Amino acid sequence: MSLVLDPAAQDLLFREARTANTFTDEPVTDEQVQAIYDLVKYGPTSMNQSPLRVTLVRSPEARERLVRHLSEGNQKKTAAAPLVAILSADNEFHEELPQLFPHFEGAKAMFEGAGRDAREKNAALNAALQAAYFIIGVRAAGLAAGPMTGVDFAGIQKEFLDDDHTPFVVVNIGKPGPDAWFPRSPRLAYDDVVTTV
Amino acid sequence: MSLVLDPAAQDLLFREARTANTFTDEPVTDEQVQAIYDLVKYGPTSMNQSPLRVTLVRSPEARERLVRHLSEGNQKKTAAAPLVAILSADNEFHEELPQLFPHFEGAKAMFEGAGRDAREKNAALNAALQAAYFIIGVRAAGLAAGPMTGVDFAGIQKEFLDDDHTPFVVVNIGKPGPDAWFPRSPRLAYDDVVTTV
Numbered sequence: 284m285s286l287v288l289d290p291a292a293q294d295l296l297f298r299e300a301r302t303a304n305t306f307t308d309e310p311v312t313d314e315q316v317q318a319i320y321d322l323v324k325y326g327p328t329s330m331n332q333s334p335l336r337v338t339l340v341r342s343p344e345a346r347e348r349l350v351r352h353l354s355e356g357n358q359k360k361t362a363a364a365p366l367v368a369i370l371s372a373d374n375e376f377h378e379e380l381p382q383l384f385p386h387f388e389g390a391k392a393m394f395e396g397a398g399r400d401a402r403e404k405n406a407a408l409n410a411a412l413q414a415a416y417f418i419i420g421v422r423a424a425g426l427a428a429g430p431m432t433g434v435d436f437a438g439i440q441k442e443f444l445d446d447d448h449t450p451f452v453v454v455n456i457g458k459p460g461p462d463a464w465f466p467r468s469p470r471l472a473y474d475d476v477v478t479t480v
Numbered sequence: 481m482s483l484v485l486d487p488a489a490q491d492l493l494f495r496e497a498r499t500a501n502t503f504t505d506e507p508v509t510d511e512q513v514q515a516i517y518d519l520v521k522y523g524p525t526s527m528n529q530s531p532l533r534v535t536l537v538r539s540p541e542a543r544e545r546l547v548r549h550l551s552e553g554n555q556k557k558t559a560a561a562p563l564v565a566i567l568s569a570d571n572e573f574h575e576e577l578p579q580l581f582p583h584f585e586g587a588k589a590m591f592e593g594a595g596r597d598a599r600e601k602n603a604a605l606n607a608a609l610q611a612a613y614f615i616i617g618v619r620a621a622g623l624a625a626g627p628m629t630g631v632d633f634a635g636i637q638k639e640f641l642d643d644d645h646t647p648f649v650v651v652n653i654g655k656p657g658p659d660a661w662f663p664r665s666p667r668l669a670y671d672d673v674v675t676t677v
Contacts, residue, residue, distance in 0.1 A: 285515035287622035292489035296616075297522040317670050318482035324667040325494040326612065329629040331665045337674045345677040382666055408608050408629070408648060415523065415612030419493075423485035432526040432605070443677060451605060468528045469579055470521040473514050477534045480542040480640060 296422050301464040303427035304360050306457030311366035311426060313339075319420035326416035328409040330390060331383045334376035335413035338369040338443055338450075348442055352435040353453070360429065365457035369443060370417065371450040372410035374403045403449070414452050421456055427463065429455035493619050498661040500624035501557050503654030508563035508623060510536075516617035523613035525606040527587060528580045531573035532610035535566040535640055535647075545639055549632040550650070557626065562654035566640060567614065568647040569607035571600050600646070611649050618653055624660065626652035 286293065294300075316339065328334070340349050349367060350358050361367055377394035384390045394402055414430075421428040431453045439450045483490065491497075513536065525531070537546050546564060547555050558564055574591035581587045591599050611627075618625040628650045636647045 285509070285512045286519060286620050288492060288519075288620035289486055289489055292486055293519055293620070295485060297519050297613075300522070302524045312482075313676075315482045316674060320670050320674060322483060322485075322490055322494050324673075325497070325664075327499050327615065327625075327627060329627075331667075333668055333673075335673065339674060339676040341676050379668065379672075383668070384665060386662065386665075405629075407604070411605050411608030412612040412615075415609040416494075416616075418524065418609075419613075419616060423483050423490070425484035428524075430524060430526075432602075465583070467522075468581060468583075470528075471530055471576065471580070473517050475576075476521075476530075476532065477513060477517060477536060479510075479536040479538050 296419055300422045301427065301459075301467070303429045303455065303457070303459040303463040305460035305463045306364050306427070306455065307460045309365060309458045311456050315424050315426070316366070319417065319424050322423060323413070323416035323420035326413060328412055329405060330380070330387070332376050332405060332409045333379070333383055333413070334373045334406040335410040335417065336371045336373050336448055337417070338371065340367040340369060349439065349453070352438040352442065353431065354433045357431050357433065361431070361453070361455055364429065364455035366455075368454045368456060369439060369450050370410070370414045370452040370454060371444055371448040372406035373448055374399065374406045375447045376406055377402060407449070407451070410451065418454065421454070426456055427459040431455070493616055497619045498624065498656070498664070500626045500652065500654070500656040500660040502657035502660045503561050503624070503652065504657045506562060506655045508653050512621050512623070513563075516614065516621050519620060520610070520613040520617035523610060525609055526602060527577070527584070529573050529602060529606045530576070530580055530610070531570045531603040532607045532614065533568045533570050533645055534614070535568065537564040537566060546636065546650070549635040549639065550628065551630045554628050554630065558628070558650070558652055561626065561652035563652075565651045565653060566636060566647050567607070567611050567649040567651060568641055568645040569603035570645055571596065571603045572644045573603055574599060604646070604648070607648065615651070618651070623653055624656040628652070
């Protein structure tokens, strides 16, 4: 009642959407990923920092290199997923602030002065917000996401990225296959999460 | 074309939704917050950790205590917003895992053994994912969110929370008022964000 979002959209994005562990063979195209990005890029971040970076692992050779860094239980499904994305945080996001936050000229210098630790903290928070927008976007494309964090991220960083980019989630993407998910796990009751002062 | 989400829902959640800096006087009810939570609680987190906690700042006395910890540019709008929520991460989320992740009996003990630092890292990432879901949920309720991170979080933690709960975003919530937002800032081009290997 209190929501204005169409119930079908509520189902697509939250109520019926589930973390998938199996996928069909149907490919996920670059056009689909572009449409997802063109939607979720508008999700808000602090000072429009927009630190999320996405590495699509498409080649069989790259997929094999990635799978080695996953926990055993995640390897088979990731090897078979139509598309896998490594989500990382750009710790040098402030380089883009003259473009992203043009009305505050001092933004880039501010984060230069704040130092790398402060930038890593900002990048981690805001890239995580954007990772959630990305998962919502995958669902908006009628696809299922299978985000994973039980991963050797140091190994993945060394294999695919550089010191400035910190990977923090790997996401399988595709149409859900047979027995794609476990029964839904319980959620916390409202009163266990929300308090009023 | 590539998205199956209804265009009106795309607009409501991402394309036309904006970070609001002014609000009307229309109250935000507990029923609305409950409807938001009952939608976004389904957003995925690692092992269903669900570490996000929400403190609704409703009383004038509490609002005044909160506003003191904000940067000067954020004080007036936060004092006047219909509702303000402090979002925090529960670093002892593992206590709830027997309820939240019942099919893996060792989950709670695993995070006990991993130690507080590991739990803080997990809580920070997953609460940030849930903060993004929450912002989307506010928009799904036809409301505008005004998330803020330029905040004295240590002061807010001391004032409103305890050592186990780390605040990381404060969100103003309400119907957007006059001149509620600045022109939309640019976003990064697809090719600056997404690479393929």
